[in-house]
Amino acid sequence: MKTKYTFLSENLCIHHGHVNTGILRDGQRALLIDPSGTSLQTTLNEVGITQIDQIIFTHHHRDSTSGFPFPENAKIGVPKAEEQWFTNVESFWNDSKYRWHLYNCHPHNLMLAESIPVTDTYTEATKINWCSASISVLETPGHTDGSITCLVDIDGKRLAFTGDLIYDQGKIWELYSLQKGQQTTDYHGFLGARDELRESLEKVRRSSPSTLVPTHGVVMHNPDAAIDKLFEQLDYCYDKYVSISALRHYFPNIFTEFEGKSDHMEIREGKPPPDFLQHFGTTWMIISENREAFVMDCGSPNVIKQIQQMQEDNEISEVTLFWVTHYHDDHVNAIPEFQEIFSCETITDSVVADVITDPLAYRLPCISPAITRVDRATTDGDSWTWNEFKMTAYHFPGQTYYHGGLLVEGLGVSMFFSGDSFTMAGIDDYCSGNRNLLGDGVGYNQCLRLIQKLNPTHIFNCHVDPAFDFSEEEIIFMLDTLSEREKCYTDLFPWDHANYGMDDQWVRCNPYEQEVIRGETVQLGVEITNHSNQPRKANVRPILPSNWKEDIDPIETTIHPKSTGNIQFSIQIPQHCDKIGRIVIPVEIIYNDMSLGQFREAIFVLNEG
Ligand SMILES: [Zn+2]
Ligand SMILES: [Zn+2]
Numbered sequence: 001m002k003t004k005y006t007f008l009s010e011n012l013c014i015h016h017g018h019v020n021t022g023i024l025r026d027g028q029r030a031l032l033i034d035p036s037g038t039s040l041q042t043t044l045n046e047v048g049i050t051q052i053d054q055i056i057f058t059h060h061h062r063d064s065t066s067g068f069p070f071p072e073n074a075k076i077g078v079p080k081a082e083e084q085w086f087t088n089v090e091s092f093w094n095d096s097k098y099r100w101h102l103y104n105c106h107p108h109n110l111m112l113a114e115s116i117p118v119t120d121t122y123t124e125a126t127k128i129n130w131c132s133a134s135i136s137v138l139e140t141p142g143h144t145d146g147s148i149t150c151l152v153d154i155d156g157k158r159l160a161f162t163g164d165l166i167y168d169q170g171k172i173w174e175l176y177s178l179q180k181g182q183q184t185t186d187y188h189g190f191l192g193a194r195d196e197l198r199e200s201l202e203k204v205r206r207s208s209p210s211t212l213v214p215t216h217g218v219v220m221h222n223p224d225a226a227i228d229k230l231f232e233q234l235d236y237c238y239d240k241y242v243s244i245s246a247l248r249h250y251f252p253n254i255f256t257e258f259e260g261k262s263d264h265m266e267i268r269e270g271k272p273p274p275d276f277l278q279h280f281g282t283t284w285m286i287i288s289e290n291r292e293a294f295v296m297d298c299g300s301p302n303v304i305k306q307i308q309q310m311q312e313d314n315e316i317s318e319v320t321l322f323w324v325t326h327y328h329d330d331h332v333n334a335i336p337e338f339q340e341i342f343s344c345e346t347i348t349d350s351v352v353a354d355v356i357t358d359p360l361a362y363r364l365p366c367i368s369p370a371i372t373r374v375d376r377a378t379t380d381g382d383s384w385t386w387n388e389f390k391m392t393a394y395h396f397p398g399q400t401y402y403h404g405g406l407l408v409e410g411l412g413v414s415m416f417f418s419g420d421s422f423t424m425a426g427i428d429d430y431c432s433g434n435r436n437l438l439g440d441g442v443g444y445n446q447c448l449r450l451i452q453k454l455n456p457t458h459i460f461n462c463h464v465d466p467a468f469d470f471s472e473e474e475i476i477f478m479l480d481t482l483s484e485r486e487k488c489y490t491d492l493f494p495w496d497h498a499n500y501g502m503d504d505q506w507v508r509c510n511p512y513e514q515e516v517i518r519g520e521t522v523q524l525g526v527e528i529t530n531h532s533n534q535p536r537k538a539n540v541r542p543i544l545p546s547n548w549k550e551d552i553d554p555i556e557t558t559i560h561p562k563s564t565g566n567i568q569f570s571i572q573i574p575q576h577c578d579k580i581g582r583i584v585i586p587v588e589i590i591y592n593d594m595s596l597g598q599f600r601e602a603i604f605v606l607n608e609g
Contacts, residue, residue: 081146270466
C-alpha cells in the first residue's frame with residue numbers, strides 16, 4: 001500500500017496510514033501523536049526523522065495504538081483516565097466481568113493485546129512543551145470515556161488532534177463506541193454518548209483550532225462546519241431511532257423531549273393474553289387442555305420453582321417441550337438446571353443453537369457462559385404439532401441477530417412469540433452489539449415482513465405481560481423508518497453501508513475464544529460480512545504474540561455482496577509458550593484496500609500442564 005503524508009506547516013506533518021499520525025518535528029527529532037501501523041516508519045524515513053522523543057495517544061483503542069514498534073527511550077504519554085488500559089490490559093482480558101453477562105461496553109474490547117510502558121499521563125489542561133511546539137490537553141470523552149484532544153500550537157498555527165470524536169464533516173468512524181447508559185447500563189443506551197460527544201466537540205470548538213486532525217478520517221479545515229454538520233446528522237439519526245423505539249416503553253423518562261411527536265409511532269395499547277398462557281420472569285408457558293406444559297426460556301432458578309409449584313398444585317402435569325427464543329443471559333442462565341429436572345426435548349433456531357451450545361465461541365452483549373443442550377435446531381418454517389397447537393419456527397433477527405420467533409396456532413388464535421423483539425412502542429433495538437442489521441431482507445426488515453405476512457392475533461414479548469398487535473399502517477411506518485435509517489446512518493459513516501458503522505461484528509473471529517495446548521495446531525476462522533452492493537476483497541492476518549517468534553502469512557479472499565466470507569487459519573501453539581491463561585490474538589484487516597489495523601481479536605486460553 002502506498003504511504004502518504006502531508007505537511008500542514010513547516011514542522012507539522014500528518015502521516016496518512018490506516019489512521020492519521022501527527023509528526024511534530026525539530027530537525028531530525030520528532031514527537032508523534034497516535035502512531036500506529038508499520039507504514040509510519042516509511043514516512044519517518046522520507047521526512048528525515050531519526051529520533052523519536054515522545055509519543056502521545058489520544059485514547060486506548062488498539063487500532064490506533066498498535067503495530068508501530070516503540071522506540072527505546074521515547075516517552076509515552078496517555079490519558080490519565082485510560083492509563084490502566086495501556087499499562088495493565090491483562091486486568092481487562094482476564095476479568096470475567098469483561099467477558100460474560102456484558103451489559104457495559106466501556107472500556108471497549110478494542111484494547112491492546114499486551115501492556116506497554118507509559119511514562120506520562122495527561123489530564124485536563126496538562127501542558128506539554130516540546131521544542132518550539134506547545135501542546136495543551138483537553139479531556140474530550142465520547143468515543144471512549146477517557147479520550148483526550150491535543151491542542152497543538154506550532155508554526156503560528158493551532159490544530160486540534162481530536163482522536164475519534166469526528167471523522168469528517170458530518171461523519172463519525174462508527175457508532176458502537178457511543179453505546180452508553182443514560183439511566184441504566186450501556187446495554188439500553190443506543191447512541192447514549194452523543195451528548196458527551198457534543199460537549200467534547202463544543203469544548204474543542206471554544207479553543208478555536210484552525211484545523212481538526214482526527215485519528216480515523218479526513219483533516220478538516222473548517223471545524224465549525226464539520227462539527228455543525230455532525231450534530232445535525234446525529235440529531236436526525238437519533239430522531240429516526242426514537243421514532244419506533246421500544247425503549248420508549250421501558251424508559252419513558254429518557255424520551256420526554258420527544259413525547260407526542262406527530263411523526264413518531266404512537267405507543268399501542270396492550271391486550272389480555274389468552275387464559276391458557278402463563279408468564280413469569282422472562283418465561284411464557286402454554287398449558288394444553290391435557291395439562292401438559294410448553295415452556296419458553298429459563299432465565300432463573302425461580303422459573304423452575306414456579307413450574308414445580310404448578311405441578312404440585314396440579315395446574316400442569318409435565319413439561320413436554322421447551323423452546324429457547326435467544327441467547328441472552330436472562331433467558332438461558334438456568335437452562336442447564338432446567339434440563340436436569342425436566343427431561344423434555346429442547347428446540348431452538350439453528351443460529352441461536354450455535355451460540356447457546358458453545359458460548360465460548362462468541363463475544364456478545366448479555367452473553368451467558370451457561371451451556372444449553374439443543375435436541376433440535378430449526379430452520380426457517382420448520383413446523384410441528386404439540387397437542388392441539390401447530391407450531392412454526394422462524395429465524396427472527398430482531399432484538400439480536402441470534403434470535404428465533406415462534407408462531408403458535410390453535411384454539412382460534414394465532415400467537416407470535418417474538419422473544420424480546422417487539423413491544424407496543426415498536427422495535428427492541430437498543431444495543432448496537434446485538435447486531436441489528438439494516439437493509440432489505442435482514443434484521444427488523446425481515447422480522448416486520450414476516451409479521452406482516454403471518455398477521456398474528458397476538459404478539460408476545462418475554463418481558464411484557466400484555467399481548468399486542470400492530471396495524472398494517474404501523475408495520476409500513478416501521479419499515480419506512482428503517483429504510484430511512486439505512487440512508488441517514490449510511491450518511492453518518494465513511495462506509496458505503498450503515499451496517500459497517502453500526503455492527504462491530506461485521507468482522508468476527510470464530511471461535512472468539514478457545515482452549516489450546518502446547519504443540520497442537522488449532523483452527524481460527526475469521527468471518528467477514530460484506531454489507532456493500534459490490535464484491536469486496538479482504539486481506540486478513542492474525543498477529544501472534546511477539547515471543548512466539550512466528551509470523552502468519554495473510555490470506556486474501558473476495559466476498560460476494562451482502563454475504564459473509566470465512567477465512568481459516570491453522571496456527572501452531574509453540575512448545576516454548578510460557579504464558580499461561582488468556583492470550584489475545586489481534587487480527588489485522590485490509591478491506592477493499594482500506595487498512596483497518598488490528599481491528600478484531602480472538603482469544604486462546606492456554607491451561608497449565
Ligand atoms: Zn478509536
Ligand atoms: Zn433479550
